[in-house]
Amino acid sequence: MQVSRSSLSYTLKMPRKSTPVIEAMRTLSGQFPRFGSRHIRVLLGREGIVVGRDRCASLLAQAGLQVPKKRRRRQVAGSRPRPHAPATRNSVWCYDFVFDACANGQQVKCLTVVDEFTRECLAIDVAGSIRSSRVVEVLGRLISVHGAPRYLRSDNGPEFVSTALLKWAVQENIETALIDPGKPWQNGTNESFNGKFRDECLAMEWFRNRIEAKIVIEDWRTHYNEVRPHSSLQYQTPAEFRRASECISTTGAVNL
Known part of the structure; x- marks a missing residue:
């Protein structure tokens, strides 16, 4: 039986090696349904699963786990900069x-x-x-x-x-x-x-x-x-950042 090439279609399948990664993504997305690819990638890294930025976004999209983007409100031009920028904790x-x-x-x-x-x-x-x-x-x-x-x-x-x-x-x-x-x-x-x-x-x-x-x-x-x-x-995390900044501050004080 002869079939025209133009009538054929190919269904893209995810490589089997991606299956464990996607399953981990599904688990994390279930726990944190509002997390996008950047945050999911960080959480995967904490579990020892290293995934490139683009591949992580691609796998999330293929698995249907993307979070809808929100439209950002436009700011009015010419507004003055925010005063009193923080320099340390408790600023x-x-x-x-x-x-x-x-x-x-x-x-x-x-x-x-x-x-x-x-x-x-x-x-x-x-x-x-x-x-x-x-x-x-x-x-x-x-x-x-x-x-x-x-x-x-x-x-x-x-x-x-x-x-x-x-x-x-x-x-x-x-x-x-x-x-x-x-x-x-x-x-x-x-x-x-x-x-x-x-x-x-x-x-x-x-x-x-x-x-x-x-x-x-x-x-x-x-x-x-x-x-x-x-x-x-x-x-x-904010707690990790605070502890790191406190260590830097303490070390600096000792070095003085």
Whole structure:
């Protein structure tokens, strides 16, 4: 029987040697469904599986494990640069609120606090309502553990510009770095963190009540600090980066 070549088609098959890699990718993608090829490649490396950057992206695509890309919001040209760039741990802490709701109708308000230098999430305080007095209480607890920051960066929300908080900041010798109204990118580190928090935690979970939300969110915060590779830290975790920076600082002090 003669068949025209033009009517034939070839189905591309993945090489068998790629099968273990793809299975490992499936496992990791199941655990971290919002991770793309760069983060999956780092996690594979931790398991001793070395995969090139392009091959990792290709295998993820072939296996149908790619994460849909989000459209980035366009920034307004001519905005002033972010003041008070962090140089060390505790140079700048940034904080903001993220909102969600539980299956039982309870509202969830989350205060997120991030060290801009190490990218560590120092706290995610979860409650139904968070006023300036509670913000001061959370910051006070963090200072007792980590020491005080030089600056606190935030937007102009009422909780962050209240008389009680500003008076407390003066007493603690902390300067407030308020961003320009309508320019959230000036608080870019916290905006970026909150986006990951929404995408990888809030959007992936369905909390039955606020108590469950507190537990799950705290587990995610620990995972973010100690497990999740961070692209701006050369794919170290924030905890790894902090420890490395502390070692460098200590070594430098000894050498002096």
